[in-house]
Amino acid sequence: xxxxxxxxxxxxxxxxxxxxxxxxxxxxxxxxxxxxxxxxxxxxxxxxxxxxxxxxxxxxxxxxxxxxxxxxxxxxxxxxxxxxxxxxxxxxxxxxxxxxxxxxxxxxxxxxxx
Amino acid sequence: xxxxxxxxxxxxxxxxxxxxxxxxxxxxxxxxxxxxxxxxxxxxxxxxxxxxxxxxxxxxxxxxxxxxxxxxxxxxxxxxxxxxxxxxxxxxxxxxxxxxxxxxxxxxxxxxxxxxxx
Numbered sequence: 001x002x003x004x005x006x007x008x009x010x011x012x013x014x015x016x017x018x019x020x021x022x023x024x025x026x027x028x029x030x031x032x033x034x035x036x037x038x039x040x041x042x043x044x045x046x047x048x049x050x051x052x053x054x055x056x057x058x059x060x061x062x063x064x065x066x067x068x069x070x071x072x073x074x075x076x077x078x079x080x081x082x083x084x085x086x087x088x089x090x091x092x093x094x095x096x097x098x099x100x101x102x103x104x105x106x107x108x109x110x111x112x113x114x
Numbered sequence: 115x116x117x118x119x120x121x122x123x124x125x126x127x128x129x130x131x132x133x134x135x136x137x138x139x140x141x142x143x144x145x146x147x148x149x150x151x152x153x154x155x156x157x158x159x160x161x162x163x164x165x166x167x168x169x170x171x172x173x174x175x176x177x178x179x180x181x182x183x184x185x186x187x188x189x190x191x192x193x194x195x196x197x198x199x200x201x202x203x204x205x206x207x208x209x210x211x212x213x214x215x216x217x218x219x220x221x222x223x224x225x226x227x228x229x230x231x232x
Contacts, residue, residue: 009155036223043118043207043223090158099211100146100218104157 002027004093006105014113019078021108023065023091026072033074034092034099035065038107044090049099050074061085086112117141118210120224127198128232135193135227137208143188144210146218149181152205152226164191198231205229 007022025031032051036044048059055067061084065076074091091105117140127133137147146165150158162178164170164185172178180202182194191210195202205228209221 004157038223041123041225043120043225044209045223046220049220099221100163100213102158102160102221104159106155106157 002031002093002095002103004091004103004105006089006091006108008108009106010109010111012111012113013081015083016080019063019076019081019085019110021076021089021091021110023074023076023105024072025074025091025093027093027095029095032094032096032099033065033067034094034102035059035063035074035076036090036092036104037061038088038090040087047076047089081110081112083112083114086110116220116222118144118208118222118224120206120208120227122227123225124228124230126230126232129199130197133195133198133229135195135206135208135229137191137193137210137224139189139210139222142210142212142222144191145188145213146211147185147191148209148211148221149183149191149193150207150209152207158207161193195229198229200231203229203231 003026005024034049035047038044048057050067058064063078092102119138121136149161152158161176162170162172170183185191207226209223211218211221
């Protein structure tokens with residue numbers, strides 16, 4: 001069975017500070033991993049995805065995530081937070097090729113303090 | 115591109131009534147649509163997957179007679195919550211995708227519909 005754990009339902013950072021959102025997964029097969037962002041009153045938007053190619057994945061808006069098999073982690077980072085990064089972030093895992101069956105974490109709400 | 119809309123964005127209804135939620139892919143044809151449910155402070159839970167022109171595939175524990183899904187065209191899927199009860203109150207989110215063979219590359223999500231059953 002597959003599952004996702006996002007540590008920290010709320011994360012606050014100062015503008016310009018490093019953003020680190022944690023995601024650990026459980027999967028019986030090599031997983032496909034995704035990060036989505038949800039802005040208020042909008043749908044989930046794909047930030048980036050890992051599909052067994054490079055372990056360091058670069059996404060939109062300056063975000064990146066590193067797949068670490070030994071730690072079963074796929075943490076999301078951004079070197080310098082911007083006010084516009086304030087949103088809800090969801091990590092998701094799929095055990096199938098592509099994004100057919102996504103299992104989501106509970107989400108992390110990022111607040112950026114000016 | 116890849117915009118998905120949902121209507122209504124929020125709905126309040128009386129217990130025992132039925133509510134229909136629409137999910138539309140605005141600028142692409144969606145061969146596959148997904149319906150999720152999200153409770154407060156919980157993750158999105160997949161309810162069902164529908165392919166255009168076919169019956170929906172429901173996840174374990176989801177009552178197909180309670181949550182009727184119709185995917186009649188490549189741009190529209192509907193979820194009808196029949197005989198709604200207060201415990202059906204939740205945030206319902208749809209997503210749409212095109213697939214390459216049977217592989218969905220990316221799901222594009224709608225903004226969600228908040229249902230409150232009194």
